[in-house]
Amino acid sequence: MERKLRLLEFINAYDGSDESFNNLKDIVCEISEQSSEKDEPLMKELLYIASQKMRTFGYNIMNDLHLEDLTSDDDFSFVFQNNLIDQYYTTTTGNRLDYNQMRVLREFQSLENKRLLVSAPTSFGKTFLLRELIYHNRDRYNNIALIFPTVSLLNENVFEFRRFIKEKQLKYKIINNTHIELEEHNLFILTPERMLHFINEYPTLKLDFFFMDEIYKIDNFFNTADNGENVVESERDGVFRITLYLLSKSTNDFYLAGPYINLDKIGDGFKRFIKKFSVIPINIKTELIKKEHIISWTSILRVNDEKIKYIDSSKLNKLKTIISYILNKNMGQTIVYAESKNKVTELARETRDLSPTGMNSKKLNDFIQHLERRYSFNHDGLQTSNSWSIVDALKKGFGVHHGSFPKYIQNEILERFNEGDIKFIFTTTSITEGVNTKAKNIIFYGKTKGHKELKSFDIRNINGRAGRYYHHFIGRIFYLESEIYKKLEQEDDKLDFVTFSDRSLGYIDLDNCHLDDLTISNAQAKALRDKIIFDEGIDPNILLKNRLVDSLKQLEIIKALKNLSKYELESLVAQCSSIRAFLSNNTIYRLLDYFHLVNILDEYEVRRYGIIATQYAMPNGFFLLLKHELDKTEQHSYETVDAAYMKVFYNIRNIVEYKVPKFVAIFGNLLEYVCQLSNVKSDTLAIDGIIRFYEVGVQTEIGSYLAEMGFPITAIKELESRMNDVMNFSREAIYNNFDYLEDQFKRILDTYELNLLRKLITT
Structure with missing residues (x-):
């Protein structure tokens, strides 16, 4: 009553x-x-x-x-x-919007220049609203760009918008990677890095509308990226900032979104951005589910009017007590946050036996068997998967999630979690932003992200994952550190857009921004840099193709290439004319040496990147890298095997798939330019193919599509080796003949891979 x-x-x-x-x-x-x-x-x-x-x-x-x-x-x-x-509250799409969603839609539609910045909790439904905005303006928008922070979120939205376009019979072709040709009506669903590529490749491309998610990432102070992601934090904020700057300059309508940003307190640079582009800020502060904050660092745990006394005072024991309580009371899916890849792996290893034994779902078992098949090998008489904590944890219904894993492993662990096959995920910030989860509970174990302290913004962002509107009424947060709980009431630094601020800018902003957008001192610094380039007689548009690299360092590489003889330039072109020639001549080392010459890389990095890229390019490249790491230790413990896998996945993701393609792209642009100046033919250059080989590790059309959509690279390589003709078909051709081809695929793929292939081809 x-x-x-x-x-x-x-x-x-x-x-x-x-x-x-x-x-x-x-x-x-x-x-x-x-x-x-x-x-x-x-x-x-x-x-x-x-x-x-x-x-x-x-x-x-x-x-x-x-x-x-x-x-x-x-x-x-x-x-x-x-x-x-x-x-x-029901729109022409037949959807009924909540009050704040309708408020944003009506505000957007009322504006002549439709430019909104919306700060709202994670449960607001920003991408649901995004589909409404697109539908209501479908006759006005021919080219649309949707910018998402991670490949995982990008792929999730590709599937969602495919269904949306089909259901509403819209005219758009989805462009989700840099290898798809454009049509008259395009819907770009990209990361900031990929969007910059299109801006460079199609300088006259006119967008009618763009959306950018997680807008706070333009400011390094607010960047909470997992260190295992494909770029380090100090580089990622520049990518976001330049992408936003360039799109804002060239696009009339846009919708910017981010969680838990205090729009009443923003930096001077962001204020100037809002004023210059007539952006309307909307601050939505109300959560749509109730949050229960549970103090867990004291000697007694109090939950739902119950009191549980901890056996001892160690933080690990308290975590085990909370996990056992949640499991026994069937309190729902739970995310355990910790500060690093090593720590989340250790916690999964230490707590996995708390899970009651029982039958896993068929989908989870298929995935476990896939991991054992594709990533285990015999090293000194022992199967590595037998000492790999990730596999053991999954067998108990516990998952590990961090940014170094291949993206398809991250996606599958997340999907198993959301479908209830995995009860707990131990994670870094990789799962607290850029993905959607159905977690009901959050446990704060760590109080840092890597070596940096968590800010109140980070904490609110992680808390936002506790409970999800339309799935839960209540979300719970357990705090094992009093400092984390107390920080909730603190104010962080103001979100800023340094491009428009009085602060001294780095080369990325100076090289990419217009003089009239900069304050006096920054404009003077840019003018000086521009004069140096002008005096050298170099076309500045060539340097802007590599927007995230210091123009003056590019200038030095151009000078070095210009000093080569015609024969040496022709030799370089020949070595970069196919992936086969590139690999057989070990051209990667020569290419990286140019970046050592201008102090972008040091000598150790040149050698390390070269060795890793060369080994990974071999048919059994993953296992060569894994063997190299395991040879460093004399014992096969969970700790050493986990560390070896982690190092290999990190090197593949950070060096092979990101840094090497980046340097190849920069070098290719500069080499082609110097060849034009020196009357050396460069039409045989195959830089795009070399880049794609390292980015996705495959060489065929359907292989590239599957890699982009999160299919195991090792499986794609085997398909290319044994079914090369088929792998050169288009996705449509394989879709139309899938029933006929399925028996051939079954001979090569395991059950998990076959089901994933069917989903990616037929969805």
Whole structure:
């Protein structure tokens, strides 16, 4: 009775303010969590009224409450009123939007220059709203760019927008990598790095609208990227910032989004950006689920009116106690946050035996068998997968997620988690941004990210993953560190856009920005750099093809190449005319030497990158790299095997797939330019093919597609070796003949790979 009265009180007191919304939302979520209470007829009606009053219709959907089930023929006024509400918030797509979603849509549509910056909690549904914006402007927008921070989120949205385009019969062709030809109406779904590539390759490309997610990444202070991602933090914020700058300069309409940004307190540079481009900021602060903050660092754990005394005071024991409690009470999917790849692996290893034994799902078992088949080999008489914690943890329903894993492993672990096959994920920041999860609980084990302290923004962002609207009413956060809990109330630095600020800019911003957008001192620094390039007689557009590399260092490489004889230039072109020639001549070392010459790389990095790239290019490259790491130790413990796998995955992701292609692209652009100046033919250069080989590790058309969409590279290489003719077909051709080809695929692929192939080809 007490909750019913509180619910009625908050319904009557609701006035649309944040305070009244939070009061009503919290009691609705509390009651909805308790099936025994919400099943009473009067409670059902009150819950329905509360949801309608807040205009958060997801609560009624989750509670399976329908107007026709709650009314009688005498309730004409009640029915009429609620039908009007539903009609007002239902768009031409047939979707019913919540209050704040409709507010953003109507604001966007009312503007002549449609430019919004929306800060909202993770449960806001920004990409759901994005589809509404696109549909409502489908006749105005021919070319659209959607910029997502990670490949995982990119791939997820490729599938979503394929369905959306098909369902709504829209005209767009989806472009999700740099190897697809453009058509008249294009929907680019890209990372910032890939978007920059298109800007460079198609300088006259006119976008009508762009969306950028996780907008805070333009500021290094707010960048929470996992160190295992394909770029380091100090580089990633530059990529985001330059992409946003260039798109804002050339595109009329845009929608920028990010969580937990205080738009009332932003830096001077960001204020100038907002004013210059007439951006309308919208600050949405209200969460749509109730958050329960559970103090867990004391001697007693208090959850749901229960008190559990810890056996000892160690943080690891407290974590084990919380995990056991969540498992025993069946409290839902849980993310355990820790500061590093080593730590999350260690925690999974230390806690996996807490999980009750039982049969795993077929999908999870297929995935485990795939990992054992593709990534295990006999080293000194022992199978490496037998001492690989990731496999052992998965067998117990525990997962590990960090940025060094191949993206398809990250995706599959996340999918198994969201489908309930994995109960706990031990993770760095790789899962707290750029992906969607169905976690109900968060456990804060670490208080840093790598060697840097977590900021209050980081903590709020991680907390945002506790509970998901349309799936949960309540999200719980367990704090094993008092400092983390106390930081929630602290204010971080202001989000800034340094390009427009008074701060001294680095070469990336100076090289890419227009003089009239810079403050006086920065404009003077840019003018000096531009004069040096002009005096050398170098076309500045050539240098801008490599936007993230110091123009003056590029200038030095050009000078070095110009000093080569015609024969030496022709030899370089020949070595870069095919991946076969590039590999057989060990050209990677010669190429990297030029970056050593201008102090972009040191001598050790040249040797290390060259060895790793050369070994990985071999048919059994992964195992060569793994053997090299395992040979360094005399024992096969979980710790040493885990460390070896982690190092190899990191080197592949960070060096082979990112840094080497980056240097090949830069060198190729400069070599081609010098050849033009020296009258040396360069039409045989195959730089794009060499880049693609390192980026995705494969050489065929369908192989490139599968790699981009998250198919195991090792499996693609075997398919290319044994079914080369088929792998040169288009995706459409394989789709049309999949039933016929399936038997051939079965001879090569395991069950997990075959099911994934079917999904990627036929979806």
